[in-house]
Amino acid sequence: MAKKQAKMVIDRDFRISPIDKRIYGSFIEHLGRAVYEGIYQPGHPTADKNGFRQDVMGLVRDLNVPIIRYPGGNFVSNFYWEDSVGPDRPRRLELAWRSTETNEVGISEFSKWCKEVGSDVMMAVNLGTRGIADACNLLEYCNHPSGSKYSDLRISHGDRDPYNIKVWCLGNEMDGPWQTGHKTPDEYGRLAEETAKAMKVIDPTIELVSCGSSNTMMPTFPEWEATTLSHDYDYVDYISLHQYFGNRFNDSKNFLAQSMEMDRFIQTVVSTCDYVKAKKRSKKDMMLSFDEWNVWFHSDAADEDTMKNRPWQVAPHLLEDLYNFEDALLVGLMLITFMKHADRLKMACLAQLVNVIAPIMTETDGPAWRQTIYYPYLHASKYGRGIALQPVLSSTKHDTIDYTDVNDIDSVAVWNEEGEELTIFAVNRDLEDAIPLTCDVKSFEGYELVEHIVLECNDLKATNSAKGETVAPKQQTDTTVEGGMVNAMLHKASWNVIRLKKK
Numbered sequence: 001m002a003k004k005q006a007k008m009v010i011d012r013d014f015r016i017s018p019i020d021k022r023i024y025g026s027f028i029e030h031l032g033r034a035v036y037e038g039i040y041q042p043g044h045p046t047a048d049k050n051g052f053r054q055d056v057m058g059l060v061r062d063l064n065v066p067i068i069r070y071p072g073g074n075f076v077s078n079f080y081w082e083d084s085v086g087p088d089r090p091r092r093l094e095l096a097w098r099s100t101e102t103n104e105v106g107i108s109e110f111s112k113w114c115k116e117v118g119s120d121v122m123m124a125v126n127l128g129t130r131g132i133a134d135a136c137n138l139l140e141y142c143n144h145p146s147g148s149k150y151s152d153l154r155i156s157h158g159d160r161d162p163y164n165i166k167v168w169c170l171g172n173e174m175d176g177p178w179q180t181g182h183k184t185p186d187e188y189g190r191l192a193e194e195t196a197k198a199m200k201v202i203d204p205t206i207e208l209v210s211c212g213s214s215n216t217m218m219p220t221f222p223e224w225e226a227t228t229l230s231h232d233y234d235y236v237d238y239i240s241l242h243q244y245f246g247n248r249f250n251d252s253k254n255f256l257a258q259s260m261e262m263d264r265f266i267q268t269v270v271s272t273c274d275y276v277k278a279k280k281r282s283k284k285d286m287m288l289s290f291d292e293w294n295v296w297f298h299s300d301a302a303d304e305d306t307m308k309n310r311p312w313q314v315a316p317h318l319l320e321d322l323y324n325f326e327d328a329l330l331v332g333l334m335l336i337t338f339m340k341h342a343d344r345l346k347m348a349c350l351a352q353l354v355n356v357i358a359p360i361m362t363e364t365d366g367p368a369w370r371q372t373i374y375y376p377y378l379h380a381s382k383y384g385r386g387i388a389l390q391p392v393l394s395s396t397k398h399d400t401i402d403y404t405d406v407n408d409i410d411s412v413a414v415w416n417e418e419g420e421e422l423t424i425f426a427v428n429r430d431l432e433d434a435i436p437l438t439c440d441v442k443s444f445e446g447y448e449l450v451e452h453i454v455l456e457c458n459d460l461k462a463t464n465s466a467k468g469e470t471v472a473p474k475q476q477t478d479t480t481v482e483g484g485m486v487n488a489m490l491h492k493a494s495w496n497v498i499r500l501k502k503k
């Protein structure tokens with residue numbers, strides 16, 4: 001058997017594209033304990049005067065999340081935004097997650113919270129139970145300066161300045177039979193087209209996201225994309241992709257190969273967009289917004305039970321996946337995949353941010369803490385800004401039950417031209433062996449090693465908790481940069497961030 005190894009060439013001229021920082025976005029839905037007991041918990045020892053937990057804010061700020069999708073998700077498809085603004089906040093039956101929504105936190109509170117943590121809002125409109133008029137009214141409420149019914153209503157609620165929300169999602173997962181107001185591709189395409197047209201009259205500066213498929217297994221994928229875009233292509237700026245993975249059969253090798261499926265998904269959507277572009281003789285390239293992605297399966301059984309057997313309840317424990325070390329590796333691989341598609345992928349949202357399939361968890365009577373997946377997300381957001389460089393990568397390979405020719409090492413490099421920093425992100429998917437990586441960086445003359453950060457753990461199933469972090473990054477000290485070559489030993493099952501800077 002060939003000795004396991006990986007060789008890579010990175011060159012400043014091998015540019016994929018500048019990375020849009022919004023690929024490090026996230027998502028907060030009115031679901032479970034994401035909002036209530038997540039970001040908002042009046043009475044908690046760390047709560048500020050508005051009831052927002054400052055321990056959570058601190059961890060979100062560290063992640064430097066550029067944009068946060070809100071308020072759903074499936075929740076949005078029966079959302080009555082008027083209930084979430086102004087002095088009267090009725091309690092409503094929330095249909096997607098069978099919960100009671102108190103509406104204590106609404107658009108005004110959420111936009112203020114986003115400002116506090118340094119993020120922009122990505123707003124979704126309800127195209128499930130509602131339509132064009134309500135989307136327009138909401139946009140007028142949020143973005144119009146004054147002098148109209150809904151902008152003046154906002155001002156009467158105490159918010160003189162418009163929220164100026166730039167990115168708007170036209171509904172959520174409208175291809176899914178589980179969605180309230182689920183639609184056929186033609187029904188959705190027409191509605192999205194007309195809604196987009198009207199919204200852009202109110203505010204021509206906004207960017208719109210058309211709903212793509214909920215995952216690659218949907219029977220309508222990719223016909224959904226072709227049909228819906230044939231209606232709304234000229235009026236929208238992005239198409240959305242959603243995908244969650246899980247290690248349901250406890251086959252870690254196969255689990256870690258799943259980022260290849262994400263790669264194929266992106267390629268297929270790009271091709272479908274380009275097909276519609278050609279059909280329409282359009283000059284515009286449709287961009288991609290991967291606005292829900294993560295590992296999601298640990299909480300499935302518990303949630304099935306909770307959904308059936310509980311009364312209507314405020315902030316039930318739902319989708320509270322406890323992430324282990326191998327989940328962090330797959331999250332790292334998915335982030336590498338995004339960087340490689342920086343030319344067409346302009347936004348992505350880790351779903352979600354707090355308590356619900358999230359990197360940040362809260363104890364009701366205790367602190368906020370970091371799950372394993374927090375770390376690759378942190379590193380990518382922190383060091384993955386700049387120009388994505390196409391790595392010429394040759395790695396030994398393996399097969400898994402569902403995938404063939406899986407690279408043992410997957411990697412990408414990002415060049416921060418201004419800061420004169422180069423970062424190599426790499427995952428060793430091999431579960432048995434450390435694999436040497438040699439990387440030619442000769443075109444980066446004078447660049448020296450800053451650090452090699454590694455996330456590794458002997459137990460793939462290790463998790464963190466409020467009591468402590470079993471999975472946390474450390475420094476690897478045997479990596480060298482000599483004669484324009486990086487030599488690094490990538491430990492078995494590891495996430496690696498190798499940082500270079502010009503001296």
Ligand code: AHR
Nearest residue numbers: 029073074075172173351
């Ligand atoms: O993120 C959890 C749920 O997953 C969202 O509400 C929905 O859009 C998707 O199915």
